[in-house]
Amino acid sequence: MTRTRLVHPVAWWAWAIGLAWCAMRTENILLLVAIIAVTGFVVNARRARAAWGNAYRLLLLFAAVSIVFTVVLQVILGTRVPGHVLFTLPRWDLPSWTAGLSVGGPVTGEAVLNSFTAGLRLAALMACFGAGNSLAHPGRLLKLVPAALYELGVAVVVALTLIPQLTESIGRVRNAQRLRGRSIAGFAGLRSLLVPVLSEALERAIAVAASMDSRGYGRRAAVPAGLRRTINALLLLGLCAALTGSYFVIDPGGDHAAGVLTLVAGTALAVGAGLAAGRQVRRTVFRKDPWGAPEWLIVCALLVAVGCYLIGNPNPDPSGVLQWPSLPVVPFLGTVIAAVPGLPTHLSPEADSAPVALGARA
């Protein structure tokens, strides 16, 4: 038996984020569906056999809801796109300060198609996020957070472990509620599910934070408080700049050059501040996650996919026209190649031989 080895979490998260970037680049329905299919395939093949490995399914549910929600919202109060009218709703103009929003009116096929594409794109992003969650426990990314940023580190862990933990407790609470003879549908059902699940999530979050604290997370050498505050402020500034910059990079109408500049400068500032902060903390790493063949395979597959999206045009059709979408061949091939990490190999690092029975505790 080979020793259990987990794939480096950065490899899986880079893969998930790279696919998400691809999804942001395209409005082509076929490509978006292909991306979701690829995440599903890889997750199914390589997800961790633990309760949190089910996070993907939960995010898919959210994704479906988001598609329905965007389409319904567009039908009820979207901007009126001219085109083929499907049906007309009774119209009600809102006051002028809403800048010409109206409720109802003619609903065109183009408008529905537009909002469906937007919803599908959001769904693809969620699928990528869910894939990251299912493939590598987000808690493992914590090792990369500079430990000097104690509060931030705890917040990140608690936030990242939320989704995996939610998936675990939702199933259990739903079973218990069903036994109470309560219907699980509808608003009341949602409430009776969410209240216990969320309060448990909160308690668990506090327990994890307490455990990290009492096991010495964030011990630091004596650093003057003033210096620490300056470093934290610089880091925050850097992160904000990076965030703003990445927004401009993604936004098609934004100033691309300025965006890249802000992104680079912000990242540099954040990394610099993080390194400075890291030097205050004495901390060692027992087992560095190795970076070997499986990780390179994942990253190469991703790079090919990203390259295909850069070379080929992922949006061959004019947007907002009712027609069967044509398939952009090069980006599609790239998407398919991104599924390679899901193929069975002799390197099967996630195989944890011990059976894990969900719901069979105690």
Added chain:
Amino acid sequence: MIELDGVTVHYPDRKRPVLRDVDLTVDEGELCLVIGSTGSGKSTLLGAVNGLVPHFTGGTLGGRVLVDGRDTRTHPPRELADLVGVVGQDPRSTFVTDLVTDELAYTMESLALPVDVMRRRIEDVLDLLSLTELRDRSLASLSGGQAQRVAIGAVLTAHPKVLVLDEPTSALDPAAAEEVLAVLQRLVHDNGLTVLLAEHRLERVLQYADTVIRLPGDGTAVKGDPATIIADSPVFPSVVGLGRLAGWQPVPLSVRDARRSSARLRSDLPPQPSPRHSERPGTVVAQTRSLTVRYQRLVALDAVNLSFRGGEITALMGRNGAGKSTLLSALTGLVKPAVGTVLVGGSDPRSLSPRRLIRAVGLVPQQPADLLYADSVAAECRAADSESDVAPGTCARLFTEITGQPAADGHPRDLSEGQRVGLALAVVLTAAPALLLLDEPTRGLDYPAKARLVTVLRELAATGHGIVLATHDVELAAELADRTVVIADGAVLADGPTREVVVHSPVFAPQVAKVLSPLPYLTVADVARTLGRAG
């Protein structure tokens, strides 16, 4: 090693301080047991030792806590991590990593130990706690006892001088609890570790304690040697109860002590205890026929044939993961049998509508909070009334009967563990199900809450309800159950009257049975009743 000097802890949302003017000293190499009912401040006392109280929990701390000379006022928990190791009640909720070895290394990473030292210490701890074969396993795949041992190992690698444990065995089956306690005792004896331990299940830990701290509930604390403290404690294990009944001096604390004093009692007792008053079992309320349940590759239940009657209390025992919870889930229709049938009240529970299902079978889950969602106890009761189509006030009346408290406007989360079980039980009983299932109902319950639960369950059985409880609590099973079913690896290992099944089992026999073996007495009440009749 641990010094509490005039310690007062006050939380802003409580009227009275949880701890008031507590002066205590725990010496090096002492195994000190903390006892007291729920809400008496056990967790607060334990938390104060490593600074989680008040640095993490909030509230105000008066007085001074010194651990090996370090003041918790100036040292937050993370600065005490090399000195104090803390193991919580539910180890799974405190795991930070994925793999056993990573978890063992976590504290050392924070302490910035060199990698070769970490390697060496991890090997030592793996050997010490017999975890070697688990080293590469993922934490999610561990059983309860294994998880608890890993949690202890994860703090031991830092070589702390003090180990603080909050109910380390309450979620474990008797055998796994033995493993954990044996480890603790070895640490105290061989390595001179100081251990501070809170536990409800006194019958498991009392014999290992060097000293006992009792928290009577008014904020004070009394410390002394176990025999003195337990002599006037309202909570005591059954071996002490037996000693009091027989008038042994000093009061025995372990089965061994009691066994040595009991020669005369054993010769005085008739070979059979006078039968306890029991209801004649009624009709069959639930039945399984060659029930098999699989989770992917794992066979959770294997061809199980059981039937449960009204008026009968059945204890379901077995190791963690033996299939007890799965059997309960199958009886409620939550899991689908791969082979075989489940009949509850004559029909498959999976085919029943929710309204009919709650009349046929009710389950109090392991975490009773899963059932609750309203923001006050009263609202919870009203919801239960309307869901079960019964007269308003039914559930509130049941809650008062069970817990002795009015169904007030307090939030269910603020109830004590025992009251929360009581509320879940009241909610389930509102529909008056013919079969009542309880999954580990006494986990975290103190003795008074447990005694109340026993009374309630007895009355329910007397009115014809069938009751099945999955439990690790051998004392509870001995006291309550007419019948015991032992499950191992998904198959029924033993099934029969409790007296016959448990009395000669080294794992499932209660203390009184071990003391009086081979006489088939199970509880102090058995002995008292028989002596009363004989004399």
